[in-house]
Amino acid sequence: MFNYYLRLAMASIRRTPVLSVLMVLALGLGIGAFMTTFTVYYLMSGDPIPHKSHMLYAVQLDNWDPNDPPTESAKDLQPQITYRDGQYLMNSAAPAIRQAHIYATGAIVVPDTDEPPFDESIRATYHTFFEMFDVPFLYGQPWDRRDDEDHAAVAVIGRELNDRLFDGANSVGQSIRLDDKFVQIVGVLDDWQPTPRFYHVDAGGQFADTEQIYLPFNWAIDQKLLPRGNTNCWKPIDESLPLFEGFLQSECVWNQFWAELETPQQAAAYKDFLDNYVRDQKAIGRFERPLNTFISNVPEWLEVNEVVTDDNRVLVRLSFLFLLVCVLNTVGLLLAKFLGKSGEVALRRAMGASRGAIFSQNLVEVGVIGVLGGLAGAGLAWLGLQAVENLYRGYQHLVHLDPMMLTTAIGLATLSAILAGLYPVWRVSRLAPAGLLKTQ
Amino acid sequence: MLKMNNISKIYRTELVETHALRELDLHVEEGEFIAVTGPSGSGKTTFLNIAGLLEAPSSGIYELDGEDVSQLTDRQRSRIRNEKVGFIFQSFNLIPDLSLADNVDVPLRYRGWSRVERRKAVGDMLDLVGLGSRQNYLPSQLSGGQQQRVAIARALAGKPRFLLADEPTGNLDSEMAGIVMNLLESINADGTTIVMVTHDPDLAHRASRNIHILDGRASDVVIPVSTNVTALPERGVACV
Numbered sequence: 308m309f310n311y312y313l314r315l316a317m318a319s320i321r322r323t324p325v326l327s328v329l330m331v332l333a334l335g336l337g338i339g340a341f342m343t344t345f346t347v348y349y350l351m352s353g354d355p356i357p358h359k360s361h362m363l364y365a366v367q368l369d370n371w372d373p374n375d376p377p378t379e380s381a382k383d384l385q386p387q388i389t390y391r392d393g394q395y396l397m398n399s400a401a402p403a404i405r406q407a408h409i410y411a412t413g414a415i416v417v418p419d420t421d422e423p424p425f426d427e428s429i430r431a432t433y434h435t436f437f438e439m440f441d442v443p444f445l446y447g448q449p450w451d452r453r454d455d456e457d458h459a460a461v462a463v464i465g466r467e468l469n470d471r472l473f474d475g476a477n478s479v480g481q482s483i484r485l486d487d488k489f490v491q492i493v494g495v496l497d498d499w500q501p502t503p504r505f506y507h508v509d510a511g512g513q514f515a516d517t518e519q520i521y522l523p524f525n526w527a528i529d530q531k532l533l534p535r536g537n538t539n540c541w542k543p544i545d546e547s548l549p550l551f552e553g554f555l556q557s558e559c560v561w562n563q564f565w566a567e568l569e570t571p572q573q574a575a576a577y578k579d580f581l582d583n584y585v586r587d588q589k590a591i592g593r594f595e596r597p598l599n600t601f602i603s604n605v606p607e608w609l610e611v612n613e614v615v616t617d618d619n620r621v622l623v624r625l626s627f628l629f630l631l632v633c634v635l636n637t638v639g640l641l642l643a644k645f646l647g648k649s650g651e652v653a654l655r656r657a658m659g660a661s662r663g664a665i666f667s668q669n670l671v672e673v674g675v676i677g678v679l680g681g682l683a684g685a686g687l688a689w690l691g692l693q694a695v696e697n698l699y700r701g702y703q704h705l706v707h708l709d710p711m712m713l714t715t716a717i718g719l720a721t722l723s724a725i726l727a728g729l730y731p732v733w734r735v736s737r738l739a740p741a742g743l744l745k746t747q
Numbered sequence: 748m749l750k751m752n753n754i755s756k757i758y759r760t761e762l763v764e765t766h767a768l769r770e771l772d773l774h775v776e777e778g779e780f781i782a783v784t785g786p787s788g789s790g791k792t793t794f795l796n797i798a799g800l801l802e803a804p805s806s807g808i809y810e811l812d813g814e815d816v817s818q819l820t821d822r823q824r825s826r827i828r829n830e831k832v833g834f835i836f837q838s839f840n841l842i843p844d845l846s847l848a849d850n851v852d853v854p855l856r857y858r859g860w861s862r863v864e865r866r867k868a869v870g871d872m873l874d875l876v877g878l879g880s881r882q883n884y885l886p887s888q889l890s891g892g893q894q895q896r897v898a899i900a901r902a903l904a905g906k907p908r909f910l911l912a913d914e915p916t917g918n919l920d921s922e923m924a925g926i927v928m929n930l931l932e933s934i935n936a937d938g939t940t941i942v943m944v945t946h947d948p949d950l951a952h953r954a955s956r957n958i959h960i961l962d963g964r965a966s967d968v969v970i971p972v973s974t975n976v977t978a979l980p981e982r983g984v985a986c987v
Contacts, residue, residue: 311856318844654840657801658854658901659829661822741796744836744913 308664309671316672323644327676330640334680334727337633338720339687344619344626346688346712347695351514352615355501356440359567360605362404363439363505364574366564368392368585369599372541381601381611385539386509387560390528395584396564397433397524402576403566405435408524410562411507412532414485416520418472427468428535429485430507430518431527437463437494439567440506445469447479447494450523454493458525462490465519469495483520488530490522505605507563508612509537534561558593566602578602634727641676641731645669652735653743666736670725673732677724681717688716748909748940749775749798754807756793756963767793769963770807777908780935781942782954783965790963791944792913798942799832799911800824812908829857833902833939837914839894841886841901847873848882851901858905872900876930892923899930903939910934912943916950928953 320327354360367384370392378384390410397408409432417424436442437449446469450461462483469478482489503513522532531551540559548556568574581600588594603611645652652665660668756768767790775781785791796802797809800816803824809817816827833854841850848869855865873879876896878889886894895915902910912931916924928950935941935955945951957968 308856322844650840651842654842655853655857656825657799657828657834659825659857659905661825661857663822664825664857739802741792741801744801744834744840 308667312668312671313675315668316675319644319648319672320675323647326640326644326647330637330644330676330724331679331683333633333636333640334677334720334724335683335687337630337723338681338684338716339691340626341623341630342684342688342712342716342719343691343695344622346692348615348619348623350502351619352609353502354606355503355505356605359441360505362567362569363605364566364568364577364602365605365608365611366396366566366581367599367601367603368581368594369596370558370560370588370594371596373595375541375596378596378599381603381607382613384599384601385560386563386612387537387539388562388564389558389560390555390562392584392588393562393564396581399580399584401566401580402573403568404573405439405567407433407436407439407506407565408562409436409506409565410524410527410534411512411518411536412522412527413535414520414532416468416472417484417486419484420472422471427485427520428516428518429520429522429527429532431522431524431532433524436521439565440501442499443497445495445497446477447492450493455523455525458529459523460488460490460526461493461523463494463496463521464492465496465517466498468519485520485522486530490526496521503609503614505608506565507536508609508614512536513609513612513614528555537561568602574602630723634723637676637680637724637727638730641673641728642734645731645735649735649738649743652738653740656738656740657744662736666732669732669735670728673724673728674721676728677721678717680724681720684720685713685716688712748777748779748812749773749942750808750810751797751804752808752810754797754804754809756790756797756802757805766963768797768804771960771963771965773958773965775940775942777940778935778938779940780932780955781958782951782956783942783944783958783960784946784948784951784968785960789960791960793963794960794965795911795913795942795944799834800828825857829854829905831907831909833905833907833910835895835898835902835910835912835915837917839886839891839898839918841894841897843886846883846885847878847889847897847900850886850897851904853901854905868904868906869900872904873897875903876900890923891919892926895919895923895927896930899927899934903934908938908940910939910941912941914944914946916945916947924950 356363366388367381367386368388369378369384370389371385393408397406409430412429412431413426414429415424416427433455434449434451445466449463450459454461464478464483469475472478472483473481478492478495480492482491500517504515504517538559538561540557542558544553544557544559546553566577568577578600581602582598585594585598585600655665751771751773754768754771755766758765758767771794783791783794793802797804804817807817808815811827812831816824851869851872852865855868870879873882876899878893878896878900886897889897915931916927919927931941931943932953943954951957958965959968
């Protein structure tokens with residue numbers, strides 16, 4: 308009977324095109340608005356590295372101005388640390404499985420070909436970065452500890468850059484020119500885009516592309532590659548030192564620091580280690596504020612940095628309310644549509660259709676309207692996400708319409724339509740046929 | 748075939764209680780062609796609705812084909828309606844956007860017959876009413892008389908033993924009405940029991956028995972000899 312009901316549903320939709328289009332549009336608008344805000348929210352609030360997000364900790368140290376208001380939580384602290392603290396921790400015997408000292412920089416890539424030079428973002432870090440964050444490799448491997456210690460001129464590049472410079476061929480062993488220096492490629496990454504980009508979430512970079520070039524931290528410092536992204540200072544730089552050296556030794560924060568800690572006991576021990584380090588620094592006149600060190604795992608870190616803002620949550624709630632309004636509108640339209648065919652319902656009842664058969668027939672019609680509404684909603688959600696992409700920088704990874712989203716949109720629309728249709732369908736199936744046959 | 752004993756139907760609203768049928772007794776034997784007459788508001792349509800299981804009586808016993816059908820569930824009533832009763836309406840009640848074949852197919856869909864069985868029954872019935880070559884037409888492409896013939900084909904498609912017709916010629920001119928009546932007589936001659944509500948005394952006189960309903964009560968009417976129609980059968984008693 309399902310196929311028969313499906314055929315009747317299509318005929319019924321054709322019979323009342325205006326009402327049907329209105330219902331599809333009502334559902335489509337509701338679904339479109341909700342799916343747009345929910346997709347952005349879902350991707351923003353997703354776990355970018357689910358299998359080990361509770362083992363990776365971002366480090367915060369409170370080296371800030373003693374005259375500032377007191378620190379009450381990790382949210383009150385700078386999300387980055389100084390170069391000198393990062394260097395100390397990186398070279399210490401800290402009780403962590405791995406640590407990674409990181410900063411964002413950039414350089415001009417000068418291709419071998421006729422292509423003009425172009426600017427490229429760079430992530431300067433240690434070899435531990437790749438294993439710590441499970442970065443996938445297409446060719447080669449990360450540089451090793453010795454390369455870090457030797458300040459080696461090596462690089463790992465991203466797949467996109469490898470495609471651009473080497474047509475996707477294995478470029479391990481080749482060199483690329485950055486500004487006026489050459490670095491040798493040791494590895495090429497496969498596609499890698501954690502969303503949010505948890506390892507560096509400030510300055511609106513939480514949804515930015517991952518970098519296409521990774522360099523040993525020490526080599527980048529040797530080349531005086533300046534940081535890109537937020538650099539915050541509360542104390543003047545020592546002018547007695549050369550400018551770059553003065554910057555490195557300053558209280559300016561511009562480095563990210565991560566530690567991999569397997570158990571809560573390890574995390575506690577690591578925090579003790581940080582506290583002791585800060586106490587030692589206090590003894591030599593730094594860290595003038597009360598002792599405030601924080602370590603936050605990835606979910607906590609995204610919360611601390613308010614990657615998902617309250618605005619996003621409010622938008623999702625508002626769009627859900629809008630969807631409810633659309634569903635309520637659809638209830639009214641369905642009621643009008645179904646009561647409009649009460650004569651046919653009465654006739655079918657006279658011909659032997661039970662209430663259940665009438666209920667099923669009309670529920671299939673509601674389902675068809677739901678699927679059409681879902682398709683319209685998915686289309687509108689796609690447009691909505693395009694608008695988000697065009698309006699806001701750094702949202703490129705949030706604006707894709709994948710099969711999962713299409714399925715969800717259609718599923719949600721069908722469910723909404725069925726919920727909206729339950730009352731009208733029930734109502735029409737309860738119509739007394741006797742009085743309606745005479746008047747049809 | 749059809750036995751109604753003490754059937755009453757009361758419609759209640761907050762203000763009014765309307766007695767549509769009052770302790771109506773009526774027996775219809777298999778193969779009869781009954782014409783039911785009566786003024787507007789006398790209870791004819793209520794009688795037809797109860798006879799066709801579209802409504803349940805407020806009280807009394809209704810037996811159809813030997814089975815008490817007064818207090819069945821909706822599903823049971825629907826099944827009996829589908830298997831044993833055919834309806835013909837004054838305004839044809841064809842579904843406008845379904846072809847003639849699909850219209851005739853409607854009751855068969857609820858019967859659970861196979862596609863082949865349904866297709867054969869639909870073809871046979873449309874042939875019977877002389878519209879076999881127009882299976883794919885829409886109702887709007889036919890005249891009123893032709894539409895009523897399609898409605899008759901639909902009523903007969905499931906081979907019911909009992910046909911209920913509510914003013915089947917009410918919307919037709921006399922020529923078309925004649926054709927439809929001839930068709931009903933021929934169907935009755937083949938063994939189908941027919942109960943027809945009509946206002947037209949000429950048509951009523953072509954039935955084998957006339958029942959008059961007044962104020963919710965039924966009584967037999969003797970057909971005048973001068974009308975030259977079939978004599979009132981001995982069997983079948985209707986009384987107050």
